[in-house]
Amino acid sequence: MALEDDALACIELAFAEMPFTADDLHFMGEALAFARIAFSEREVPIGAVVVREGKMIGRGRNRREFLADPTHHAEIEAIREAARSAGTWHLDGATLYATVEPCAMCAGAAVNARLARIVYGCTDPKAGYCGTLGDIPRDRRLNHRCEVEGGLLAEESAELLRLFFRARR
Numbered sequence: 001m002a003l004e005d006d007a008l009a010c011i012e013l014a015f016a017e018m019p020f021t022a023d024d025l026h027f028m029g030e031a032l033a034f035a036r037i038a039f040s041e042r043e044v045p046i047g048a049v050v051v052r053e054g055k056m057i058g059r060g061r062n063r064r065e066f067l068a069d070p071t072h073h074a075e076i077e078a079i080r081e082a083a084r085s086a087g088t089w090h091l092d093g094a095t096l097y098a099t100v101e102p103c104a105m106c107a108g109a110a111v112n113a114r115l116a117r118i119v120y121g122c123t124d125p126k127a128g129y130c131g132t133l134g135d136i137p138r139d140r141r142l143n144h145r146c147e148v149e150g151g152l153l154a155e156e157s158a159e160l161l162r163l164f165f166r167a168r169r
């Protein structure tokens with residue numbers, strides 16, 4: 001019984017320390033919906049959205065296979081749409097939600113777009129550059145930095161990837 005109470009206290013503490021809001025949860029859910037579309041298209045299931053002032057201004061999913069384009073990651077698609085819809089490359093104040101930790105290219109794009117914040121789901125031990133293999137968005141030598149918070153709906157994002165790679169084997 002005491003053990004269960006301890007476990008519960010741990011869970012509550014973990015949630016209390018999470019820097020996420022109800023909006024974050026909502027928009028990560030949207031990013032996950034795009035990851036599921038990618039899954040249905042036989043692409044590695046990763047989705048992303050860009051949000052500014054509470055509005056979703058960019059959406060993206062990985063479409064590398066279909067477009068035969070190595071740069072067509074979900075985050076790039078979402079950032080491009082956001083810039084088009086904002087009419088400027090300068091997306092200050094915006095947040096990028098990505099179901100998986102962004103790679104070096106996408107983290108670089110986030111810095112170049114002057115995004116305020118990156119929120120991601122699961123970490124990527126083979127390509128993640130927002131704290132795992134390196135940390136482009138928080139590199140103090142760069143002329144702009146983004147806040148980074150990972151781990152939101154991480155299990156859902158990771159499970160989608162597991163299902164995808166299991167089905168491909």
Ligand code: ZN
Nearest residue numbers: 073102103106
């Ligand atoms: Zn990427």
